Amino acid sequence: MMSANLSAVFYLISGILFILALRGLSSPDTSRQGNYFGIAGMIIAIVVTFLSVGNFSTSLAYVIIFLIIGGAVGAFIAFKIPMTAMPELVAGFHSLVGLAAVFVAIAAYLNPEAFNLGVIGNIKLASLIEMSIGAAVGAITFSGSIIAFLKLRGIMSGSPITFSGQHFLNLIIGIAIFALIFYLCKTQFNYIFWTLIAVSLLVGVLLIIPIGGADMPVVISMLNSYSGWAAAGIGFTLENTALIITGALVGSSGAILSYIMCKAMNRSFISVILGGFGADNSSDNTKEKRDQKPVKSGNAEDAAFLMKNASSVIIVPGYGMAVAQAQHALREMVDKLKQNDIKVTYAIHPVAGRMPGHMNVLLAEANVPYDEVFELEDINNDFANSDVAFVIGANDVTNPVAKTDPKSPIFGMPVLDVEKCKSVLFVKRSLSPGYAGIDNELFYKDNTLMLFADAKKMTEDIVKNLD
Amino acid sequence: MEIDPFIFRLSIFILSIFIGYYVVWSVTPSLHTPLMSVTNAISSVIIVGAIIAALAESRENVFNTSSIFGFIAIILAAINIFGGFLVTQRMLQMYKKKKGKKK
Numbered sequence: 001m002m003s004a005n006l007s008a009v010f011y012l013i014s015g016i017l018f019i020l021a022l023r024g025l026s027s028p029d030t031s032r033q034g035n036y037f038g039i040a041g042m043i044i045a046i047v048v049t050f051l052s053v054g055n056f057s058t059s060l061a062y063v064i065i066f067l068i069i070g071g072a073v074g075a076f077i078a079f080k081i082p083m084t085a086m087p088e089l090v091a092g093f094h095s096l097v098g099l100a101a102v103f104v105a106i107a108a109y110l111n112p113e114a115f116n117l118g119v120i121g122n123i124k125l126a127s128l129i130e131m132s133i134g135a136a137v138g139a140i141t142f143s144g145s146i147i148a149f150l151k152l153r154g155i156m157s158g159s160p161i162t163f164s165g166q167h168f169l170n171l172i173i174g175i176a177i178f179a180l181i182f183y184l185c186k187t188q189f190n191y192i193f194w195t196l197i198a199v200s201l202l203v204g205v206l207l208i209i210p211i212g213g214a215d216m217p218v219v220i221s222m223l224n225s226y227s228g229w230a231a232a233g234i235g236f237t238l239e240n241t242a243l244i245i246t247g248a249l250v251g252s253s254g255a256i257l258s259y260i261m262c263k264a265m266n267r268s269f270i271s272v273i274l275g276g277f278g279a280d281n282s283s284d285n286t287k288e289k290r291d292q293k294p295v296k297s298g299n300a301e302d303a304a305f306l307m308k309n310a311s312s313v314i315i316v317p318g319y320g321m322a323v324a325q326a327q328h329a330l331r332e333m334v335d336k337l338k339q340n341d342i343k344v345t346y347a348i349h350p351v352a353g354r355m356p357g358h359m360n361v362l363l364a365e366a367n368v369p370y371d372e373v374f375e376l377e378d379i380n381n382d383f384a385n386s387d388v389a390f391v392i393g394a395n396d397v398t399n400p401v402a403k404t405d406p407k408s409p410i411f412g413m414p415v416l417d418v419e420k421c422k423s424v425l426f427v428k429r430s431l432s433p434g435y436a437g438i439d440n441e442l443f444y445k446d447n448t449l450m451l452f453a454d455a456k457k458m459t460e461d462i463v464k465n466l467d
Numbered sequence: 468m469e470i471d472p473f474i475f476r477l478s479i480f481i482l483s484i485f486i487g488y489y490v491v492w493s494v495t496p497s498l499h500t501p502l503m504s505v506t507n508a509i510s511s512v513i514i515v516g517a518i519i520a521a522l523a524e525s526r527e528n529v530f531n532t533s534s535i536f537g538f539i540a541i542i543l544a545a546i547n548i549f550g551g552f553l554v555t556q557r558m559l560q561m562y563k564k565k566k567g568k569k570k
Contacts (some may be wrong), residue, residue, distance in 0.1 A: 011515075014512070015563075018509045018512070019483075019486055019487075019490060021492060021505055021509060022494065022502070022505070022506070023490050023492045023493070025495070025498045025502050025505070026494055026495060026566075027495060028492045028495070028498065028559070028562040031498060031501065031554070031559045031562070032559045032560070034505075035505060035552060035555050035559060038505055038508060038509055038552060038555075039552050041509070041512075042508070042509065042511075042512060042548055042552070045512050045514075045515055046514060046515070046518070049514075049515040049519065050518065051471055052487050053518065053519055053522045053523075055522045055523075059534070060522065060524050062521070062538065063518055063522060063538070063541060066521075066538050066541045066542050066545070067542075067545045069542055069544045069545070069547075070541060070542035070543065070544065070545025070546045070548075070549070071546075072549075073542075073545075073546045073549075074545060074547060074548065074550030074553070075547030075549045075550065075553055076534055077546070077548065077550045077554075078550045078552075078553035078554040078557060079550075079553065079557070081554060085560070086500055086504075086554075086558075089504075089550075089554065090500075090503050090504060090507060093504070093507040093546075093547050093550060094507065094545045096511075096542075096543045096544070096546055097507065097511055097513065097544075097547055098509050098512070099540075099543055100513050100517060100540040100543040100544045100547070101513055103517065103537070103539055103540035103543070104513055104516035104517050104520060104536070104537070105538040106533075107516075107517070107520030107521075107533045107536040107537045107540070108516070108520065108532070110532050110533040110536070111523055111524075111531075111533030111534075113523075114519060114520060114522075114565060115516075115519060115523075115531070136552060164550065168469040176488065197483055197511070206480045220503070221503070224503055224506060224507070226488070227507070227510050228506065228510055231510045231512070231513050231546070232480060234478060234513055234516055235480075235513075235518075236473075236480070237474075238516050238519065238533050239472070239476065239513055240516070241476075241479060242512050242513065242515065243512055243513060243516070244479055244480050244483065245479060245480075245483045246509050246510055246512050247480075247483075247492075247510065248480050248481075248483030248484045248486075248487055249483060249486065249487040249509070250487075250506040250509065250510045251484065251487070251492070251504050252484045252487035252488050252491060253487055253491040253502065253503075254503075254506070256488065256492060257499060257502070257503070260496075260499075288517070299564050304543040314504075321533065321540055323473075323486070335511060339536030343515045347516060348496075348497075355499075355500060355502070355503065356496070356499035356502075356503065357497060357499030357500035357503075358499065358500055360496075360497035360498070360499075360500065361500045361501070361561070364558070364561040364562045364563070365553070365561050367561075367563065368565065369560045369564050369565040370481060370497055370561055370563065371564055371565055372565065375496050375497070377535045399549045423521070462564070467542060
């Protein structure tokens with residue numbers, strides 16, 4: 001059996017390795033090494049736990065069997081999952097972390113001796129508070145992530161579900177959670193603990209259902225953060241440094257990502273949480289506009305002609321590209337353009353896609369070198385000097401209304417200055433508005449040519465016409 | 468006067484939040500998706516709690532109510548650990564620089 005002090009040192013080492021894992025992600029060159037640090041940290045933590053418990057009886061065999069079962073399932077998912085489904089996968093993984101946190105908290109509650117937390121019915125006060133928080137946050141993460149998963153997967157409608165008194169209800173339940181924790185500490189009745197978990201599960205559902213599809217990047221980041229705080233809560237209960245460090249890292253990571261996403265949409269975190277954004281309430285208005293304004297539309301031949309005669313092209317991909325699985329066709333098109341000595345770059349808005357960095361992964365999968373892909377602030381000035389902007393699957397993030405109309409719901413949101421290009425090619429199925437539920441002025445600009453088609457089909461046709 | 472060990476853990480926690488804050492801001496935006504999947508994997512270090520719970524059997528009985536929760540948590544966390552690290556690895560393998568031309 002390993003001494004508690006020695007194992008604490010090893011947990012610290014694995015915590016440091018986790019920090020290095022995140023640090024590695026500062027550049028793609030160092031990221032792979034960073035991932036190995038993370039794996040090493042995990043192996044150390046698991047081995048040290050085995051040694052410090054020092055129980056090598058039949059249970060150990062079961063632990064290893066279960067570990068292998070879970071590992072096999074995880075590995076299978078990791079290799080099979082298409083990159084377009086990454087948001088769902090991450091949401092699903094968050095729910096597992098949340099549920100694991102709940103189960104560990106339950107196990108600790110039922111058998112406090114095993115964790116040195118006192119005896120049943122007389123658990124140390126601090127431990128009880130920590131494990132209740134861990135269990136509550138874990139349960140919220142679990143049910144919230146399940147809802148996010150269902151919405152992303154399309155099993156549940158992405159439109160927000162709101163009802164009157166919703167925020168009031170959430171407030172009441174929030175207060176109830178604190179009250180339950182308080183009474184649990186006072187009385188240590190089992191049923192309060194179970195009620196606490198049940199109520200927290202309900203909060204997770206109520207918290208995510210009012211949030212619409214457009215805000216999914218924030219939701220995923222937020223749940224990422226919650227899963228970290230849940231882990232940290234359990235870390236305090238178990239007095240485990242690795243878990244405390246990791247929980248803090250993951251918690252702040254998710255919080256920063258949520259902040260970046262909110263900023264990219266010019267929305268406050270509170271307004272995202274309150275939800276209701278993206279409801280389809282402006283459809284009449286849109287229809288009117290559609291009838292009034294003329295739109296120029298073209299076909300693949302026109303697009304190919306325009307691009308062939310350009311000297312620089314900027315590609316603006318969005319979630320629609322992912323849905324149509326057009327990234328490989330797009331890459332082919334870009335290769336053709338490059339053969340004609342046309343400079344091609346990619347412009348990515350922070351909220352393009354359904355999770356932070358989603359577009360970058362999809363382009364990387366299609367073998368687009370990452371040094372041709374630029375973030376909004378790095379490329380926005382280049383639009384004015386470029387000949388063609390090729391917008392594929394993006395919509396709201398290119399809408400000039402965000403800069404001009406203070407009444408627009410997306411006013412103030414940083415957008416790509418696509419309209420400054422000499423000409424704009426806009427691949428879209430129809431003129432329907434995007435997630436924000438508003439019309440895109442870009443459709444009606446003189447220099448915009450709409451290409452009404454499926455993104456993949458259109459790109460393939462353009463490739464043919466480039467020959 | 469003795470300091471409660473809780474204060475030390477709290478100090479570690481707070482300092483780690485600051486480390487997390489600075490480290491995550493330095494992550495390049497193009498790697499935000501791998502960042503999420505890897506944070507997923509490392510937060511599954513919660514498996515240590517699950518292992519402790521699962522191994523805390525009573526002499527006669529491998530499976531009691533507490534250890535069963537531990538065992539299930541092991542499966543959940545293991546899915547996340549393997550899935551998280553492997554999918555991160557798979558993504559990171561795809562990030563390549565321009566071939567040939569080097570600045």
